[in-house]
Amino acid sequence: xxxxxxxxxxxxxxxxxxxxxxxxxxxxxxxxxxxxxxxxxxxxxxxxxxxxxxxxxxxxxxxxxxxxxxxxxxxxxxxxxxxxxxxxxxxxxxxxxxxxxxxxxxxxxxxxxxxxxxxxxxxxxxxxxxxxxxxxxxxxxxxxxxxxxxxxxxxxxxxxxxxxxxxxxxxxxxxxxxxxxxxxxxxxxxxxxxxxxxxxxxxxxxxxxxxxxxxxxxxxxxxxxxxxxxxxxxxxxxxxxxxxxxxxxxxxxxxxxxxxxxxxxxxxxxxxxxxxxxxxxxxxxxxxxxxxxxxxxxxxxxxxxxxxxxxxxxxxxxxxxxxxxxxxxxxxxxxxxxxxxxxxxxxxxxxxxxxxxx
Numbered sequence: 066x067x068x069x070x071x072x073x074x075x076x077x078x079x080x081x082x083x084x085x086x087x088x089x090x091x092x093x094x095x096x097x098x099x100x101x102x103x104x105x106x107x108x109x110x111x112x113x114x115x116x117x118x119x120x121x122x123x124x125x126x127x128x129x130x131x132x133x134x135x136x137x138x139x140x141x142x143x144x145x146x147x148x149x150x151x152x153x154x155x156x157x158x159x160x161x162x163x164x165x166x167x168x169x170x171x172x173x174x175x176x177x178x179x180x181x182x183x184x185x186x187x188x189x190x191x192x193x194x195x196x197x198x199x200x201x202x203x204x205x206x207x208x209x210x211x212x213x214x215x216x217x218x219x220x221x222x223x224x225x226x227x228x229x230x231x232x233x234x235x236x237x238x239x240x241x242x243x244x245x246x247x248x249x250x251x252x253x254x255x256x257x258x259x260x261x262x263x264x265x266x267x268x269x270x271x272x273x274x275x276x277x278x279x280x281x282x283x284x285x286x287x288x289x290x291x292x293x294x295x296x297x298x299x300x301x302x303x304x305x306x307x308x309x310x311x312x313x314x315x316x317x318x319x320x321x322x323x324x325x326x327x328x329x330x331x332x333x334x335x336x337x338x339x340x341x342x343x344x345x346x347x348x349x350x351x352x353x354x355x356x357x358x359x360x361x362x363x364x365x366x367x368x369x370x371x372x373x374x375x376x377x378x379x380x381x382x383x384x385x386x387x388x389x390x391x392x393x394x395x396x397x398x399x400x401x402x403x404x405x406x407x408x409x410x411x412x413x414x415x416x417x418x419x420x421x422x423x
Contacts, residue, residue: 098322102129105405106398119153121413127159147188159192168209202351211254218259229261235345237272267293280312290321298412
């Protein structure tokens with residue numbers, strides 16, 4: 066009898082200990098991802114930022130601060146940056162990176178991406194995502210761009226890396242001369258073995274489409290998600306995150322990342338959305354990249370890309386102003402860092418408490 070009572074006492078202690086661990090948040094962590102694009106001013110305090118992200122409950126990262134010209138991430142060599150992230154319990158599994166994308170120089174484009182993939186392999190990063198492109202407005206031009214995507218994806222596969230594309234609202238314009246959206250055309254004309262898609266649920270919604278319907282339509286092509294809202298995740302109620310996560314998990318998906326822009330006033334957000342609409346209109350009309358002058362000799366339907374670094378377009382009268390991507394005051398960036406980390410934590414709190422997030 067005494068032995069039985071001792072066993073019961075031990076079982077009770079274990080139950081109380083495990084229950085307390087879960088109540089305190091010390092139980093198994095959810096597979097929560099953060100896109101470091103969300104961390105404005107991360108370079109002003111790299112270790113402090115990583116420590117804060119880990120404390121919020123994030124365990125995987127999608128980086129956006131890889132510098133292809135220098136082959137560094139936030140000033141670190143790729144392997145060193147991955148080791149620093151690991152120090153705080155974070156794993157780099159994806160990256161938004163940009164390389165040359167020119168159908169008139171396929172070999173040069175592939176060679177530039179090969180270097181990018183080599184650097185990401187050094188980090189142990191398994192996904193490299195092309196974040197945005199100003200697509201051709203002709204069927205033949207777009208098919209050539211899809212073929213280049215396949216070539217780049219083939220180069221990624223040689224290193225055990227998946228290459229993919231991330232949508233904005235622009236991809237939900239209709240390709241001239243077809244009845245297909247750009248997003249559907251890209252999916253239909255790229256090789257599933259070479260190109261994956263990362264769906265941004267917010268921009269899909271802004272584009273007038275249902276993220277859940279797209280997940281149902283392309284269960285084998287959409288492999289990752291950007292979880293995004295106007296600002297803090299779940300704050301507006303405009304997106305059905307429960308339905309989105311449920312369908313994504315049903316498809317076999319596992320990797321998703323919170324992405325947040327700067328905190329904006331209603332007027333600033335209105336301007337941001339107007340800029341995206343302008344980009345979509347210019348792309349469909351073949352007006353060239355509004356972020357800057359087109360390459361020499363390029364007319365309509367060319368290979369425009371959003372700016373990298375300090376470029377800033379000069380829109381005509383009545384057009385939304387382009388963002389300034391140049392250097393900013395360190396004090397301003399430090400304040401942005403503080404603000405963004407507060408928003409990122411609030412998003413983590415929402416997702417941690419959500420019973421539909423694994």
